[in-house]
Amino acid sequence: MFIKLLSDAIGFSAIFLYGSTGETIIEKSGHLNLGIPGIMCFGAVGGCIGADMAYKAGMGAFGTVFFGILFAMLFAGAMGLLYGIFTISLRCNQNVTGLTITTFGAGILNFWGAIVGSIGVFAKPSLYFTTSIFGEVGNDWFSQLFLSYGPLVYLAIIIAIVVSIVFKKSRTGLSLTAVGENPAAADAAGINVIKYKYVSCVLGAAIAGIGGMCYVLDYSAGSLEYIVDQLGWLAVALVIFSLWRPGIGILGSLIFAFLYLLPDQFLPKYVSMNAATSAIIKIIPYAVTALVLIIISFFNKRETQPPTALGVPYFREDR
Template sequence: MGTLIDFLHRAILQCIPLLFGSTGEIITEKSGNLNLGIPGIMYIGGMSGVIGAFFYENSLADKSDANGFLAVIIPLLTCILGSLIAGCIYSFLTVTLRANQNVTGLALTTFGTGFGNFFGGSLIKITGADVPSVALTTTSNFFRTSLPFADKLGLFGKLFLSYGFLAYAAIIIAIFASWFLNKTRAGLHLRAVGENPATADAAGINVEKTKYLATGIGSIIAGLGGLYYVMDYANGVWSNDGFGDRGWLAIALVIFAIWRPNLSILGSIAFGGLYIVYLYVPGALRTQELYKMIPYIVTIIVLVMVSVRKKKENQGPAALGLSYFREER
Protein backbone atom coordinates (compact mmCIF):
# COMPACT_ATOMS: atom_id res chain seq x y z
CA MET A 1 0.00 0.00 0.00
CA GLY A 2 2.84 2.39 0.82
CA THR A 3 4.42 1.79 -2.60
CA LEU A 4 1.08 2.42 -4.34
CA ILE A 5 0.53 5.69 -2.45
CA ASP A 6 4.07 6.78 -3.27
CA PHE A 7 3.50 5.97 -6.96
CA LEU A 8 0.21 7.92 -7.06
CA HIS A 9 1.79 10.84 -5.22
CA ARG A 10 4.63 11.07 -7.74
CA ALA A 11 2.19 10.62 -10.62
CA ILE A 12 0.20 13.62 -9.42
CA LEU A 13 3.37 15.70 -9.11
CA GLN A 14 4.17 14.76 -12.71
CA CYS A 15 0.66 15.42 -13.95
CA ILE A 16 0.25 19.08 -12.92
CA PRO A 17 2.34 20.62 -15.76
CA LEU A 18 0.49 18.37 -18.21
CA LEU A 19 -2.87 19.46 -16.78
CA PHE A 20 -2.01 23.14 -17.07
CA GLY A 21 -0.77 22.67 -20.64
CA SER A 22 -3.70 20.54 -21.81
CA THR A 23 -6.33 22.82 -20.24
CA GLY A 24 -4.78 25.85 -21.92
CA GLU A 25 -4.61 24.04 -25.26
CA ILE A 26 -8.21 22.81 -25.02
CA ILE A 27 -9.46 26.37 -24.51
CA THR A 28 -7.31 27.50 -27.45
CA GLU A 29 -8.43 24.69 -29.74
CA LYS A 30 -12.09 25.23 -28.91
CA SER A 31 -11.74 28.58 -30.70
CA GLY A 32 -10.35 26.84 -33.78
CA ASN A 33 -6.68 27.70 -33.15
CA LEU A 34 -4.30 24.74 -33.17
CA ASN A 35 -1.43 26.03 -31.06
CA LEU A 36 1.51 23.65 -31.36
CA GLY A 37 3.56 26.30 -29.60
CA ILE A 38 2.39 25.12 -26.16
CA PRO A 39 5.79 23.50 -25.32
CA GLY A 40 7.51 26.79 -26.13
CA ILE A 41 4.96 28.81 -24.16
CA MET A 42 5.56 26.58 -21.14
CA TYR A 43 9.28 27.36 -21.46
CA ILE A 44 8.57 31.08 -21.75
CA GLY A 45 6.21 31.03 -18.78
CA GLY A 46 8.69 29.11 -16.64
CA MET A 47 11.64 31.34 -17.56
CA SER A 48 9.61 34.54 -17.15
CA GLY A 49 8.75 33.44 -13.61
CA VAL A 50 12.39 32.55 -12.96
CA ILE A 51 13.50 36.02 -14.09
CA GLY A 52 11.01 37.70 -11.75
CA ALA A 53 12.01 35.48 -8.83
CA PHE A 54 15.72 35.90 -9.57
CA PHE A 55 15.65 39.69 -9.45
CA TYR A 56 13.42 39.71 -6.36
CA GLU A 57 15.70 37.34 -4.46
CA ASN A 58 18.79 39.30 -5.46
CA SER A 59 17.21 42.55 -4.30
CA LEU A 60 17.18 41.21 -0.73
CA ALA A 61 20.09 41.89 1.61
CA ASP A 62 19.10 38.77 3.55
CA LYS A 63 16.96 36.12 1.88
CA SER A 64 15.41 35.25 5.23
CA ASP A 65 13.64 38.63 5.01
CA ALA A 66 11.72 37.54 1.91
CA ASN A 67 8.05 38.49 1.90
CA GLY A 68 5.88 35.49 1.03
CA PHE A 69 3.33 37.51 -0.91
CA LEU A 70 5.94 39.25 -3.06
CA ALA A 71 7.92 36.02 -3.54
CA VAL A 72 4.81 34.44 -5.06
CA ILE A 73 3.11 37.33 -6.85
CA ILE A 74 6.18 38.62 -8.73
CA PRO A 75 6.99 35.31 -10.47
CA LEU A 76 3.28 34.78 -11.10
CA LEU A 77 2.87 38.17 -12.77
CA THR A 78 6.03 37.85 -14.87
CA CYS A 79 4.97 34.33 -15.90
CA ILE A 80 1.51 35.56 -16.89
CA LEU A 81 2.98 38.49 -18.82
CA GLY A 82 5.52 36.38 -20.71
CA SER A 83 2.95 33.69 -21.57
CA LEU A 84 0.38 36.28 -22.66
CA ILE A 85 2.86 38.00 -24.98
CA ALA A 86 3.69 34.63 -26.55
CA GLY A 87 -0.02 33.92 -27.05
CA CYS A 88 -0.56 37.35 -28.58
CA ILE A 89 2.33 36.79 -31.00
CA TYR A 90 0.75 33.52 -32.12
CA SER A 91 -2.68 35.15 -32.44
CA PHE A 92 -1.34 38.10 -34.41
CA LEU A 93 0.39 35.82 -36.88
CA THR A 94 -2.44 33.30 -37.30
CA VAL A 95 -5.58 35.39 -36.77
CA THR A 96 -4.62 38.81 -38.09
CA LEU A 97 -2.01 37.83 -40.68
CA ARG A 98 -3.58 34.39 -41.29
CA ALA A 99 -0.27 32.54 -41.22
CA ASN A 100 -0.29 28.76 -41.24
CA GLN A 101 -1.11 27.61 -37.70
CA ASN A 102 1.03 24.48 -37.75
CA VAL A 103 4.15 26.28 -38.90
CA THR A 104 3.57 29.21 -36.54
CA GLY A 105 3.10 26.89 -33.56
CA LEU A 106 6.23 24.90 -34.30
CA ALA A 107 8.19 28.13 -34.75
CA LEU A 108 6.88 29.38 -31.40
CA THR A 109 8.00 26.16 -29.72
CA THR A 110 11.49 26.58 -31.18
CA PHE A 111 11.55 30.23 -30.14
CA GLY A 112 10.27 29.49 -26.63
CA THR A 113 12.89 26.81 -26.05
CA GLY A 114 15.61 29.17 -27.27
CA PHE A 115 14.19 31.97 -25.11
CA GLY A 116 14.37 29.81 -21.99
CA ASN A 117 17.84 28.45 -22.73
CA PHE A 118 19.26 31.88 -23.63
CA PHE A 119 18.06 33.65 -20.51
CA GLY A 120 18.74 30.57 -18.39
CA GLY A 121 22.34 30.60 -19.58
CA SER A 122 22.55 34.36 -18.94
CA LEU A 123 21.34 33.99 -15.35
CA ILE A 124 23.80 31.14 -14.78
CA LYS A 125 26.64 33.41 -15.92
CA ILE A 126 25.43 36.20 -13.64
CA THR A 127 25.43 33.92 -10.60
CA GLY A 128 28.76 32.35 -11.56
CA ALA A 129 27.46 28.93 -10.53
CA ASP A 130 29.71 25.91 -10.92
CA VAL A 131 26.78 23.84 -12.20
CA PRO A 132 24.65 24.80 -15.25
CA SER A 133 21.54 25.72 -13.27
CA VAL A 134 19.89 28.55 -11.35
CA ALA A 135 18.62 27.79 -7.84
CA LEU A 136 15.79 29.88 -6.38
CA THR A 137 15.24 27.99 -3.17
CA THR A 138 13.73 30.89 -1.20
CA THR A 139 10.98 31.49 -3.76
CA SER A 140 10.42 27.79 -4.29
CA ASN A 141 9.77 27.23 -0.59
CA PHE A 142 6.77 29.57 -0.75
CA PHE A 143 5.40 27.86 -3.85
CA ARG A 144 5.86 24.40 -2.33
CA THR A 145 4.23 25.20 1.01
CA SER A 146 1.51 22.62 1.69
CA LEU A 147 -1.26 22.46 4.27
CA PRO A 148 0.31 22.40 7.77
CA PHE A 149 -1.71 19.42 8.97
CA ALA A 150 -1.03 17.22 5.91
CA ASP A 151 1.79 15.29 7.62
CA LYS A 152 -0.49 14.39 10.52
CA LEU A 153 -3.04 12.61 8.31
CA GLY A 154 -0.79 9.78 7.14
CA LEU A 155 -1.34 8.31 3.69
CA PHE A 156 -4.46 10.42 3.08
CA GLY A 157 -2.55 13.62 3.79
CA LYS A 158 0.33 12.59 1.55
CA LEU A 159 -1.93 11.67 -1.37
CA PHE A 160 -4.40 14.58 -1.27
CA LEU A 161 -3.04 17.44 0.85
CA SER A 162 0.73 17.55 0.40
CA TYR A 163 0.97 19.79 -2.68
CA GLY A 164 1.63 23.46 -3.33
CA PHE A 165 -1.17 25.87 -4.24
CA LEU A 166 -0.50 25.68 -7.99
CA ALA A 167 -1.40 21.97 -8.00
CA TYR A 168 -4.86 22.71 -6.62
CA ALA A 169 -5.14 25.72 -8.93
CA ALA A 170 -4.59 23.44 -11.94
CA ILE A 171 -7.50 21.21 -10.92
CA ILE A 172 -9.78 24.18 -10.16
CA ILE A 173 -8.96 25.83 -13.49
CA ALA A 174 -9.71 22.59 -15.39
CA ILE A 175 -13.07 22.18 -13.63
CA PHE A 176 -13.95 25.85 -14.20
CA ALA A 177 -12.94 25.59 -17.88
CA SER A 178 -15.23 22.59 -18.31
CA TRP A 179 -18.14 24.47 -16.70
CA PHE A 180 -17.41 27.60 -18.75
CA LEU A 181 -17.32 25.77 -22.09
CA ASN A 182 -20.49 23.79 -21.50
CA LYS A 183 -22.70 25.94 -19.27
CA THR A 184 -22.18 29.59 -20.22
CA ARG A 185 -23.17 31.75 -23.18
CA ALA A 186 -19.56 32.91 -23.65
CA GLY A 187 -18.46 29.26 -23.76
CA LEU A 188 -21.13 28.54 -26.38
CA HIS A 189 -19.84 31.46 -28.47
CA LEU A 190 -16.30 30.14 -28.15
CA ARG A 191 -17.31 26.67 -29.31
CA ALA A 192 -19.35 28.15 -32.15
CA VAL A 193 -16.27 30.00 -33.43
CA GLY A 194 -14.28 26.78 -33.38
CA GLU A 195 -16.99 24.80 -35.18
CA ASN A 196 -18.06 27.29 -37.83
CA PRO A 197 -16.57 30.80 -37.66
CA ALA A 198 -18.59 32.03 -40.64
CA THR A 199 -21.89 31.13 -38.96
CA ALA A 200 -20.68 32.59 -35.67
CA ASP A 201 -19.71 35.80 -37.45
CA ALA A 202 -23.13 36.00 -39.11
CA ALA A 203 -24.70 35.60 -35.66
CA GLY A 204 -22.83 38.68 -34.43
CA ILE A 205 -19.96 36.99 -32.60
CA ASN A 206 -16.62 38.75 -32.97
CA VAL A 207 -14.50 35.90 -34.32
CA GLU A 208 -11.11 37.62 -34.10
CA LYS A 209 -11.71 38.87 -30.55
CA THR A 210 -12.84 35.41 -29.44
CA LYS A 211 -9.76 33.75 -30.93
CA TYR A 212 -7.42 36.33 -29.37
CA LEU A 213 -9.01 35.92 -25.93
CA ALA A 214 -9.08 32.12 -26.04
CA THR A 215 -5.49 31.86 -27.22
CA GLY A 216 -4.25 34.48 -24.73
CA ILE A 217 -6.00 32.86 -21.76
CA GLY A 218 -4.97 29.38 -22.91
CA SER A 219 -1.35 30.54 -23.18
CA ILE A 220 -1.41 31.98 -19.66
CA ILE A 221 -2.73 28.69 -18.26
CA ALA A 222 -0.10 26.70 -20.15
CA GLY A 223 2.62 29.08 -18.97
CA LEU A 224 1.62 28.38 -15.36
CA GLY A 225 2.53 24.76 -16.05
CA GLY A 226 6.07 25.87 -16.79
CA LEU A 227 6.17 27.94 -13.61
CA TYR A 228 4.90 25.00 -11.55
CA TYR A 229 7.56 22.71 -12.98
CA VAL A 230 10.39 25.05 -12.00
CA MET A 231 9.16 26.39 -8.67
CA ASP A 232 7.42 23.33 -7.29
CA TYR A 233 8.42 20.12 -9.03
CA ALA A 234 12.09 21.07 -9.61
CA ASN A 235 12.42 22.82 -6.21
CA GLY A 236 13.19 26.19 -7.80
CA VAL A 237 16.06 24.92 -9.96
CA TRP A 238 16.15 25.98 -13.61
CA SER A 239 18.19 23.79 -15.96
CA ASN A 240 18.29 24.36 -19.71
CA ASP A 241 16.25 21.77 -21.61
CA GLY A 242 14.99 20.47 -18.27
CA PHE A 243 11.32 20.27 -19.31
CA GLY A 244 11.84 17.31 -21.56
CA ASP A 245 8.82 16.43 -23.70
CA ARG A 246 6.15 17.49 -21.21
CA GLY A 247 4.81 20.17 -23.54
CA TRP A 248 4.19 17.61 -26.26
CA LEU A 249 2.60 15.26 -23.75
CA ALA A 250 0.18 18.08 -22.85
CA ILE A 251 -0.84 18.38 -26.50
CA ALA A 252 -1.26 14.61 -26.76
CA LEU A 253 -3.39 14.73 -23.62
CA VAL A 254 -5.87 17.03 -25.38
CA ILE A 255 -6.71 14.21 -27.80
CA PHE A 256 -6.68 11.62 -25.03
CA ALA A 257 -9.20 13.72 -23.07
CA ILE A 258 -11.30 14.24 -26.25
CA TRP A 259 -11.20 18.01 -25.76
CA ARG A 260 -12.82 17.92 -22.31
CA PRO A 261 -10.97 19.74 -19.49
CA ASN A 262 -12.62 17.65 -16.78
CA LEU A 263 -11.40 14.41 -18.39
CA SER A 264 -7.92 15.89 -18.71
CA ILE A 265 -7.64 15.76 -14.90
CA LEU A 266 -7.82 11.97 -14.89
CA GLY A 267 -5.89 11.77 -18.15
CA SER A 268 -3.02 13.85 -16.79
CA ILE A 269 -2.74 11.61 -13.74
CA ALA A 270 -2.67 8.57 -16.02
CA PHE A 271 -0.01 10.17 -18.21
CA GLY A 272 1.98 11.20 -15.15
CA GLY A 273 1.89 7.62 -13.89
CA LEU A 274 2.88 6.18 -17.27
CA TYR A 275 5.74 8.67 -17.47
CA ILE A 276 7.35 7.35 -14.28
CA VAL A 277 6.15 3.74 -14.22
CA TYR A 278 9.61 2.53 -15.28
CA LEU A 279 10.88 3.53 -11.82
CA TYR A 280 8.66 0.84 -10.29
CA VAL A 281 9.38 -1.93 -12.79
CA PRO A 282 12.46 -4.02 -11.93
CA GLY A 283 15.21 -3.67 -14.52
CA ALA A 284 13.34 -1.02 -16.52
CA LEU A 285 15.87 1.80 -16.11
CA ARG A 286 17.82 0.63 -19.16
CA THR A 287 14.70 0.81 -21.32
CA GLN A 288 13.08 3.87 -19.72
CA GLU A 289 12.68 5.66 -23.07
CA LEU A 290 10.49 2.82 -24.28
CA TYR A 291 8.26 3.22 -21.23
CA LYS A 292 8.04 6.99 -21.85
CA MET A 293 6.58 6.18 -25.27
CA ILE A 294 3.52 4.58 -23.68
CA PRO A 295 1.47 7.83 -23.30
CA TYR A 296 1.93 8.57 -27.01
CA ILE A 297 0.96 5.03 -27.99
CA VAL A 298 -2.17 5.28 -25.81
CA THR A 299 -3.00 8.62 -27.46
CA ILE A 300 -2.72 7.09 -30.93
CA ILE A 301 -5.03 4.25 -29.88
CA VAL A 302 -7.60 6.74 -28.51
CA LEU A 303 -7.33 8.84 -31.68
CA VAL A 304 -8.00 5.78 -33.85
CA MET A 305 -10.97 4.72 -31.71
CA VAL A 306 -12.47 8.21 -31.78
CA SER A 307 -12.00 8.42 -35.56
CA VAL A 308 -13.63 5.03 -36.13
CA ARG A 309 -16.64 5.71 -33.91
CA LYS A 310 -17.12 9.18 -35.46
CA LYS A 311 -19.19 10.54 -32.58
CA LYS A 312 -19.55 14.30 -32.98
CA GLU A 313 -19.13 15.00 -29.25
CA ASN A 314 -15.78 13.19 -29.24
CA GLN A 315 -14.33 15.02 -32.23
CA GLY A 316 -12.21 18.15 -32.22
CA PRO A 317 -13.65 21.49 -33.44
CA ALA A 318 -14.58 21.31 -37.12
CA ALA A 319 -12.61 24.46 -38.02
CA LEU A 320 -9.54 23.51 -35.99
CA GLY A 321 -6.35 24.71 -37.65
CA LEU A 322 -8.14 26.65 -40.39
CA SER A 323 -7.72 30.38 -40.90
CA TYR A 324 -10.95 32.37 -41.19
CA PHE A 325 -11.37 34.65 -44.20
CA ARG A 326 -14.38 36.86 -43.66
CA GLU A 327 -14.49 37.83 -47.34
CA GLU A 328 -15.34 34.23 -48.21
CA ARG A 329 -18.32 34.11 -45.86
Protein backbone atom coordinates in the same frame (compact mmCIF):
# COMPACT_ATOMS: atom_id res chain seq x y z
CA MET B 1 5.01 3.34 -1.12
CA PHE B 2 2.23 3.36 -3.65
CA ILE B 3 0.85 6.41 -1.88
CA LYS B 4 4.19 8.13 -2.42
CA LEU B 5 4.12 7.40 -6.15
CA LEU B 6 0.53 8.54 -6.44
CA SER B 7 1.21 11.77 -4.62
CA ASP B 8 4.30 12.35 -6.78
CA ALA B 9 2.17 11.74 -9.85
CA ILE B 10 -0.48 14.20 -8.68
CA GLY B 11 2.22 16.80 -8.12
CA PHE B 12 3.66 16.16 -11.57
CA SER B 13 0.28 16.05 -13.30
CA ALA B 14 -0.23 19.78 -12.67
CA ILE B 15 2.33 20.57 -15.39
CA PHE B 16 0.39 18.58 -17.99
CA LEU B 17 -2.89 19.93 -16.72
CA TYR B 18 -1.88 23.58 -17.15
CA GLY B 19 -0.55 22.88 -20.62
CA SER B 20 -3.55 20.90 -21.76
CA THR B 21 -6.14 23.26 -20.27
CA GLY B 22 -4.46 26.16 -22.03
CA GLU B 23 -4.23 24.31 -25.31
CA THR B 24 -7.84 23.19 -25.03
CA ILE B 25 -8.98 26.80 -24.70
CA ILE B 26 -6.97 27.72 -27.79
CA GLU B 27 -8.13 24.71 -29.82
CA LYS B 28 -11.76 25.41 -28.91
CA SER B 29 -11.43 28.67 -30.82
CA GLY B 30 -10.24 26.76 -33.88
CA HIS B 31 -6.51 27.30 -33.50
CA LEU B 32 -4.12 24.39 -33.30
CA ASN B 33 -1.26 25.96 -31.38
CA LEU B 34 1.83 23.80 -31.80
CA GLY B 35 3.72 26.54 -30.00
CA ILE B 36 2.56 25.33 -26.59
CA PRO B 37 5.93 23.71 -25.76
CA GLY B 38 7.69 26.98 -26.54
CA ILE B 39 5.06 28.98 -24.67
CA MET B 40 5.57 26.77 -21.61
CA CYS B 41 9.30 27.44 -21.85
CA PHE B 42 8.52 31.16 -21.90
CA GLY B 43 6.30 30.71 -18.87
CA ALA B 44 9.15 28.98 -17.09
CA VAL B 45 11.51 31.87 -17.82
CA GLY B 46 8.95 34.48 -16.78
CA GLY B 47 7.91 32.61 -13.66
CA CYS B 48 11.48 32.21 -12.48
CA ILE B 49 12.27 35.88 -13.08
CA GLY B 50 9.10 37.02 -11.30
CA ALA B 51 9.45 34.72 -8.33
CA ASP B 52 13.15 35.50 -7.99
CA MET B 53 12.57 39.25 -8.04
CA ALA B 54 9.76 39.01 -5.53
CA TYR B 55 11.83 36.77 -3.29
CA LYS B 56 14.83 39.08 -3.44
CA ALA B 57 12.58 42.05 -2.68
CA GLY B 58 11.74 40.29 0.57
CA MET B 59 8.15 39.42 -0.18
CA GLY B 60 6.75 36.47 1.67
CA ALA B 61 5.23 33.27 0.38
CA PHE B 62 2.18 34.95 -1.09
CA GLY B 63 4.09 37.67 -2.91
CA THR B 64 6.62 35.27 -4.39
CA VAL B 65 3.98 32.87 -5.65
CA PHE B 66 1.80 35.70 -6.90
CA PHE B 67 4.55 37.42 -8.85
CA GLY B 68 5.78 34.09 -10.17
CA ILE B 69 2.37 33.30 -11.58
CA LEU B 70 1.87 36.85 -12.83
CA PHE B 71 5.15 36.93 -14.71
CA ALA B 72 4.69 33.43 -16.10
CA MET B 73 1.29 34.49 -17.41
CA LEU B 74 2.63 37.76 -18.81
CA PHE B 75 5.54 36.15 -20.64
CA ALA B 76 3.50 33.25 -21.97
CA GLY B 77 0.55 35.54 -22.72
CA ALA B 78 2.83 37.76 -24.79
CA MET B 79 3.79 34.76 -26.89
CA GLY B 80 0.11 33.84 -27.13
CA LEU B 81 -0.59 37.35 -28.38
CA LEU B 82 2.20 37.03 -30.93
CA TYR B 83 0.70 33.74 -32.08
CA GLY B 84 -2.69 35.43 -32.24
CA ILE B 85 -1.43 38.35 -34.31
CA PHE B 86 0.26 35.98 -36.74
CA THR B 87 -2.56 33.49 -37.14
CA ILE B 88 -5.68 35.62 -36.59
CA SER B 89 -4.79 39.01 -38.04
CA LEU B 90 -2.01 38.09 -40.46
CA ARG B 91 -3.67 34.75 -41.34
CA CYS B 92 -0.41 32.84 -41.36
CA ASN B 93 -0.32 29.09 -41.33
CA GLN B 94 -0.97 27.91 -37.78
CA ASN B 95 1.38 24.94 -37.85
CA VAL B 96 4.25 27.01 -39.19
CA THR B 97 3.74 29.79 -36.65
CA GLY B 98 3.40 27.29 -33.81
CA LEU B 99 6.55 25.40 -34.72
CA THR B 100 8.46 28.68 -34.95
CA ILE B 101 7.28 29.66 -31.49
CA THR B 102 8.35 26.26 -30.16
CA THR B 103 11.83 26.59 -31.66
CA PHE B 104 12.10 30.12 -30.38
CA GLY B 105 10.75 29.44 -26.88
CA ALA B 106 12.85 26.35 -26.25
CA GLY B 107 15.88 28.29 -27.49
CA ILE B 108 15.11 31.18 -25.12
CA LEU B 109 14.79 28.89 -22.10
CA ASN B 110 18.04 27.05 -22.82
CA PHE B 111 19.88 30.25 -23.67
CA TRP B 112 18.70 32.03 -20.56
CA GLY B 113 19.38 28.93 -18.45
CA ALA B 114 22.95 28.71 -19.71
CA ILE B 115 23.54 32.30 -18.60
CA VAL B 116 21.94 32.15 -15.14
CA GLY B 117 23.29 28.68 -14.35
CA SER B 118 21.20 25.60 -13.88
CA ILE B 119 21.35 23.59 -10.69
CA GLY B 120 19.41 24.96 -7.77
CA VAL B 121 19.54 28.63 -8.88
CA PHE B 122 15.96 29.19 -7.84
CA ALA B 123 16.00 26.79 -4.90
CA LYS B 124 15.13 29.46 -2.35
CA PRO B 125 12.10 31.03 -4.05
CA SER B 126 10.97 27.56 -5.06
CA LEU B 127 10.59 26.62 -1.38
CA TYR B 128 7.42 28.70 -1.34
CA PHE B 129 6.09 26.69 -4.25
CA THR B 130 6.96 23.26 -2.92
CA THR B 131 5.81 23.52 0.69
CA SER B 132 2.24 22.50 1.26
CA ILE B 133 -0.28 25.29 1.55
CA PHE B 134 -1.74 23.49 4.57
CA GLY B 135 1.52 23.81 6.51
CA GLU B 136 2.74 20.68 8.28
CA VAL B 137 0.94 17.60 7.06
CA GLY B 138 0.76 14.22 8.69
CA ASN B 139 2.08 10.96 7.35
CA ASP B 140 -1.29 9.29 6.93
CA TRP B 141 -2.46 8.50 3.42
CA PHE B 142 -5.16 11.13 3.31
CA SER B 143 -2.88 14.06 4.11
CA GLN B 144 -0.18 12.74 1.80
CA LEU B 145 -2.56 12.34 -1.10
CA PHE B 146 -4.67 15.45 -0.74
CA LEU B 147 -2.92 18.01 1.43
CA SER B 148 0.78 17.74 0.68
CA TYR B 149 1.11 19.93 -2.43
CA GLY B 150 2.18 23.45 -3.13
CA PRO B 151 -0.26 26.10 -4.33
CA LEU B 152 0.28 25.48 -8.06
CA VAL B 153 -1.17 21.97 -7.98
CA TYR B 154 -4.44 23.10 -6.44
CA LEU B 155 -4.58 26.07 -8.76
CA ALA B 156 -4.23 23.77 -11.78
CA ILE B 157 -7.18 21.66 -10.70
CA ILE B 158 -9.28 24.72 -9.88
CA ILE B 159 -8.53 26.27 -13.28
CA ALA B 160 -9.39 23.03 -15.08
CA ILE B 161 -12.71 22.72 -13.24
CA VAL B 162 -13.61 26.36 -13.82
CA VAL B 163 -12.75 26.12 -17.50
CA SER B 164 -14.77 22.96 -17.96
CA ILE B 165 -17.78 24.58 -16.27
CA VAL B 166 -17.39 27.68 -18.44
CA PHE B 167 -17.26 25.52 -21.57
CA LYS B 168 -20.37 23.59 -20.66
CA LYS B 169 -22.62 25.98 -18.84
CA SER B 170 -21.87 29.55 -19.77
CA ARG B 171 -22.85 31.57 -22.77
CA THR B 172 -19.21 32.51 -23.33
CA GLY B 173 -18.18 28.86 -23.46
CA LEU B 174 -20.89 27.93 -25.89
CA SER B 175 -20.06 30.90 -28.10
CA LEU B 176 -16.41 29.84 -28.04
CA THR B 177 -17.41 26.35 -29.15
CA ALA B 178 -19.43 27.90 -31.95
CA VAL B 179 -16.41 29.91 -33.05
CA GLY B 180 -14.32 26.76 -33.19
CA GLU B 181 -16.97 24.75 -35.01
CA ASN B 182 -18.14 27.24 -37.59
CA PRO B 183 -16.76 30.76 -37.34
CA ALA B 184 -18.83 32.07 -40.24
CA ALA B 185 -22.08 30.98 -38.57
CA ALA B 186 -20.91 32.37 -35.24
CA ASP B 187 -20.08 35.66 -36.92
CA ALA B 188 -23.51 35.77 -38.53
CA ALA B 189 -25.07 35.12 -35.13
CA GLY B 190 -23.43 38.26 -33.83
CA ILE B 191 -20.52 36.71 -31.94
CA ASN B 192 -17.35 38.76 -32.21
CA VAL B 193 -15.21 35.99 -33.68
CA ILE B 194 -11.95 37.90 -33.75
CA LYS B 195 -12.30 38.95 -30.11
CA TYR B 196 -13.06 35.39 -29.01
CA LYS B 197 -10.09 34.06 -30.92
CA TYR B 198 -7.69 36.62 -29.48
CA VAL B 199 -8.89 36.23 -25.91
CA SER B 200 -8.67 32.45 -26.06
CA CYS B 201 -5.20 32.50 -27.67
CA VAL B 202 -3.80 34.84 -25.03
CA LEU B 203 -5.60 33.31 -22.07
CA GLY B 204 -4.80 29.76 -23.11
CA ALA B 205 -1.14 30.61 -23.58
CA ALA B 206 -1.01 32.34 -20.20
CA ILE B 207 -2.45 29.29 -18.45
CA ALA B 208 -0.06 26.96 -20.28
CA GLY B 209 2.81 29.22 -19.22
CA ILE B 210 2.11 28.53 -15.54
CA GLY B 211 2.75 24.87 -16.40
CA GLY B 212 6.30 25.62 -17.49
CA MET B 213 6.96 27.52 -14.29
CA CYS B 214 5.34 24.72 -12.30
CA TYR B 215 7.94 22.29 -13.63
CA VAL B 216 10.95 24.42 -12.71
CA LEU B 217 9.84 25.91 -9.41
CA ASP B 218 7.63 23.14 -8.07
CA TYR B 219 8.61 19.76 -9.44
CA SER B 220 12.35 20.17 -9.90
CA ALA B 221 12.67 22.53 -6.91
CA GLY B 222 14.30 25.43 -8.68
CA SER B 223 16.74 23.62 -10.97
CA LEU B 224 16.49 24.42 -14.65
CA GLU B 225 16.16 21.31 -16.73
CA TYR B 226 15.50 21.42 -20.41
CA ILE B 227 12.67 18.98 -20.79
CA VAL B 228 9.92 21.59 -20.57
CA ASP B 229 9.32 21.42 -24.34
CA GLN B 230 9.06 17.63 -24.20
CA LEU B 231 6.43 17.94 -21.47
CA GLY B 232 4.73 20.54 -23.62
CA TRP B 233 4.28 18.04 -26.46
CA LEU B 234 2.79 15.61 -23.98
CA ALA B 235 0.39 18.37 -22.92
CA VAL B 236 -0.64 18.78 -26.57
CA ALA B 237 -1.17 15.02 -26.71
CA LEU B 238 -3.24 15.18 -23.55
CA VAL B 239 -5.71 17.55 -25.20
CA ILE B 240 -6.60 14.79 -27.65
CA PHE B 241 -6.53 12.16 -24.95
CA SER B 242 -9.03 14.18 -22.92
CA LEU B 243 -11.25 14.74 -25.97
CA TRP B 244 -11.11 18.53 -25.56
CA ARG B 245 -12.58 18.41 -22.06
CA PRO B 246 -10.51 19.85 -19.20
CA GLY B 247 -12.55 17.79 -16.72
CA ILE B 248 -11.33 14.56 -18.27
CA GLY B 249 -7.95 16.27 -18.55
CA ILE B 250 -7.57 16.17 -14.76
CA LEU B 251 -7.73 12.39 -14.84
CA GLY B 252 -5.75 12.19 -18.07
CA SER B 253 -2.93 14.32 -16.71
CA LEU B 254 -2.74 12.04 -13.69
CA ILE B 255 -2.46 8.99 -15.94
CA PHE B 256 0.19 10.69 -18.07
CA ALA B 257 2.17 11.75 -15.01
CA PHE B 258 1.92 8.24 -13.58
CA LEU B 259 3.18 6.67 -16.80
CA TYR B 260 5.90 9.29 -17.13
CA LEU B 261 7.24 8.67 -13.65
CA LEU B 262 6.69 4.92 -13.69
CA PRO B 263 9.85 3.71 -15.46
CA ASP B 264 12.33 6.00 -13.71
CA GLN B 265 11.00 6.49 -10.22
CA PHE B 266 8.70 3.66 -9.31
CA LEU B 267 9.49 0.37 -11.02
CA PRO B 268 13.23 0.38 -10.22
CA LYS B 269 12.34 0.04 -6.55
CA TYR B 270 10.56 -3.25 -7.15
CA VAL B 271 11.98 -4.89 -10.23
CA SER B 272 15.42 -4.66 -11.70
CA MET B 273 15.12 -2.28 -14.62
CA ASN B 274 17.49 -1.43 -17.37
CA ALA B 275 17.41 1.58 -19.64
CA ALA B 276 15.92 -0.47 -22.46
CA THR B 277 12.80 -1.49 -20.53
CA SER B 278 12.29 2.04 -19.30
CA ALA B 279 12.51 3.33 -22.88
CA ILE B 280 9.79 0.91 -23.91
CA ILE B 281 7.53 1.93 -21.04
CA LYS B 282 7.99 5.60 -21.99
CA ILE B 283 6.26 4.85 -25.28
CA ILE B 284 2.95 4.20 -23.50
CA PRO B 285 1.61 7.78 -23.16
CA TYR B 286 2.35 8.58 -26.79
CA ALA B 287 1.10 5.24 -28.09
CA VAL B 288 -2.10 5.50 -26.07
CA THR B 289 -2.71 9.00 -27.39
CA ALA B 290 -2.13 7.86 -30.97
CA LEU B 291 -4.57 5.04 -30.33
CA VAL B 292 -7.18 7.41 -28.90
CA LEU B 293 -6.77 9.59 -31.97
CA ILE B 294 -7.32 6.64 -34.28
CA ILE B 295 -10.25 5.31 -32.29
CA ILE B 296 -12.11 8.63 -32.21
CA SER B 297 -11.67 8.97 -35.95
CA PHE B 298 -12.84 5.40 -36.41
CA PHE B 299 -16.07 5.85 -34.45
CA ASN B 300 -16.50 9.34 -35.86
CA LYS B 301 -18.92 10.48 -33.17
CA ARG B 302 -19.69 14.17 -33.18
CA GLU B 303 -19.07 14.67 -29.46
CA THR B 304 -15.54 13.35 -29.58
CA GLN B 305 -14.28 15.09 -32.70
CA PRO B 306 -11.78 17.94 -32.75
CA PRO B 307 -13.37 21.38 -33.34
CA THR B 308 -14.39 21.36 -37.01
CA ALA B 309 -12.61 24.58 -37.92
CA LEU B 310 -9.38 23.52 -36.17
CA GLY B 311 -6.44 24.77 -38.18
CA VAL B 312 -8.56 26.68 -40.70
CA PRO B 313 -7.92 30.43 -40.71
CA TYR B 314 -11.04 32.58 -40.65
CA PHE B 315 -11.35 35.33 -43.21
CA ARG B 316 -14.76 36.91 -43.18
CA GLU B 317 -14.61 37.93 -46.82
CA ASP B 318 -13.80 34.39 -47.95
CA ARG B 319 -16.58 32.48 -49.59
